[in-house]
Amino acid sequence: MVKILVTGGLGYIGSHTVVALQEAGFKVVIVDNLSNSSISVLEGIVAITNKTPEFENFDLRDKLKTKHFLKKHTDICGVIHFAASKAVGESVENPLLYYENNINTLIYLLQELDKKETSNFIFSSSCTVYGQADAMPITEAAPIKPAESPYGNTKQIGEAIIKDTCRANQNFNAIALRYFNPIGAHKSAKIGELPIGVPQNLVPYITQTALGIREQLSVYGNNYPTPDGTCIRDYIHVVDVANAHVVALERLLNKKHQDNFEIFNLGTGKGSSVLEVIQAFERVSIQKLNYKIVNRREGDVISAYADTKKANEILGWKAKSTIDDAMDSAWKWQKTL
Ligand code: NAD
Numbered sequence: 001m002v003k004i005l006v007t008g009g010l011g012y013i014g015s016h017t018v019v020a021l022q023e024a025g026f027k028v029v030i031v032d033n034l035s036n037s038s039i040s041v042l043e044g045i046v047a048i049t050n051k052t053p054e055f056e057n058f059d060l061r062d063k064l065k066t067k068h069f070l071k072k073h074t075d076i077c078g079v080i081h082f083a084a085s086k087a088v089g090e091s092v093e094n095p096l097l098y099y100e101n102n103i104n105t106l107i108y109l110l111q112e113l114d115k116k117e118t119s120n121f122i123f124s125s126s127c128t129v130y131g132q133a134d135a136m137p138i139t140e141a142a143p144i145k146p147a148e149s150p151y152g153n154t155k156q157i158g159e160a161i162i163k164d165t166c167r168a169n170q171n172f173n174a175i176a177l178r179y180f181n182p183i184g185a186h187k188s189a190k191i192g193e194l195p196i197g198v199p200q201n202l203v204p205y206i207t208q209t210a211l212g213i214r215e216q217l218s219v220y221g222n223n224y225p226t227p228d229g230t231c232i233r234d235y236i237h238v239v240d241v242a243n244a245h246v247v248a249l250e251r252l253l254n255k256k257h258q259d260n261f262e263i264f265n266l267g268t269g270k271g272s273s274v275l276e277v278i279q280a281f282e283r284v285s286i287q288k289l290n291y292k293i294v295n296r297r298e299g300d301v302i303s304a305y306a307d308t309k310k311a312n313e314i315l316g317w318k319a320k321s322t323i324d325d326a327m328d329s330a331w332k333w334q335k336t337l
C-alpha cells in the first residue's frame with residue numbers, strides 16, 4: 001500500500017482528505033499537534049472508513065522531531081501539507097505566529113523531503129493570493145496581488161518557496177491547490193468543521209445562528225457593486241476539495257504532471273452572494289434565518305470565483321456538489337455537534 005503523510009490531518013479539510021485517501025486505498029499517517037482540532041476527529045475517520053490511520057501528535061515547528069519522524073517513515077511516497085494557522089484576523093494581530101507556523105513548518109518539511117530520491121508534495125494554498133482580482137472568473141494566470149494579511153502572505157511566500165525548491169530539484173514534484181471557500185461536511189455527519197469560539201466564516205456562523213448558539217447573523221454590507229449588493233464567493237463542498245487532493249496526488253505518483261510545480265484552482269466556477277447562501281440554507285433547513293445587514297467588514301473583496309478550466313481539463317477533476325448539498329451537510333453536522 002502506498003503511504004501518504006497528511007499534516008494537519010485532523011483539521012477540517014485534512015480529515016475529509018484522510019477519508020478520501022483511505023477510501024481510495026492509500027495508507028495514511030497523520031501528524032497534527034491538535035492546536036486547532038480534536039482527537040475525537042480520529043474516531044470519526046475510523047467510523048466512516050473502518051480503517052485507522054497512523055497518528056503522531058507533535059508540532060511541526062519542531063525541526064528535530066520532523067526530521068526524526070521522516071527518518072522513521074522512509075516509506076512515505078507523498079505528502080499533503082495542510083498544517084497551518086488560518087485565521088486572517090488573528091494573523092494581523094499576531095503576524096509572527098503566522099510566519100513561524102506557516103513558513104517554518106513548510107521549510108522544515110521541504111528540507112527533509114528535498115534529500116529523498118524523489119518527493120511528491122501537495123500544498124494547501126488559497127484564493128486569497130489573488131486579492132481582488134481584476135477579472136472574473138479568476139484563472140491561475142491572474143496576477144498575485146500584495147497580500148491583505150500576514151496569513152495571505154504566508155500562502156504567497158509558501159508557493160514561492162515550493163516553486164524555487166522544484167526549480168532547484170527536478171525530482172521534487174509539487175502541486176499547489178488554491179482553494180476558494182470550502183464549506184459543508186461529510187455526508188455521514190461524523191466529521192466536519194469545528195470552529196473554536198465565535199466563527200469568523202459565513203457558513204458556521206449561519207448554522208450556529210439557526211441552532212440558537214448565536215443570536216443573529218450580521219451580513220457585512222449590501223451596497224457592493226454586485227446584483228444583490230452582497231459579496232460574491234465560490235463556495236465549494238469540502239468533500240469535493242478532499243477528492244481533488246487524491247486526484248492531484250495520483251497525478252504526481254503516476255508521473256502525469258507536465259511541470260514539476262503546478263498550480264490549480266479548486267472551486268465550482270459559480271459565484272454565490274451572501275444572500276444566496278442564506279437562501280440556500282433556508283431552503284435545505286426549511287426555516288428562516290435571523291440576519292441583519294450591517295456595515296462592510298474591513299478587507300473583504302467584492303467578488304472571487306474560480307475559473308475551473310485548468311482543474312477540469314488538465315488535473316481531470318470537477319466539483320460535483322451543489323451549494324444546497326453543501327449547506328445541507330453543514331446543517332446536519334451542526335445538529336450532531
Ligand atoms: P484547520 O485548522 O481545521 O486544520 C489545520 C490542522 O493543522 C489542525 O488540525 C491543526 O491542529 C494542525 N496544525 C496547525 N499547526 C500545526 C503544527 N505546527 N504542527 C502540527 N499540526 C499543526 O484548517 P483547514 O480549514 O482544514 O485548512 C487546512 C489548510 O488549508 C490550511 O493550510 C489553510 O490555510 C488552507 N486553506 C483553508 C481554507 C479554508 O477556508 N478552510 C481556504 C484556503 C486554504
Ligand code: WQD
Pocket residue numbers: 086088125126127128180181200201202203205217218219220221230231232233274297300
Ligand atoms: C464569506 C462572505 C463575508 C461572516 C476567508 C479567508 C480566506 C479563505 C477563506 C483561507 C464574505 C460574509 C462572513 C459573517 C458575513 N481562507 N460574511 N457575515 O472572507 O471569503 O475568506 O476564508 O485561505 O483567506 O479570508 O470567507 O466565510 O469569512 O466570508 O456577511 O458573519 O460572507 O463578508 O462576503 P472569506 P468568509
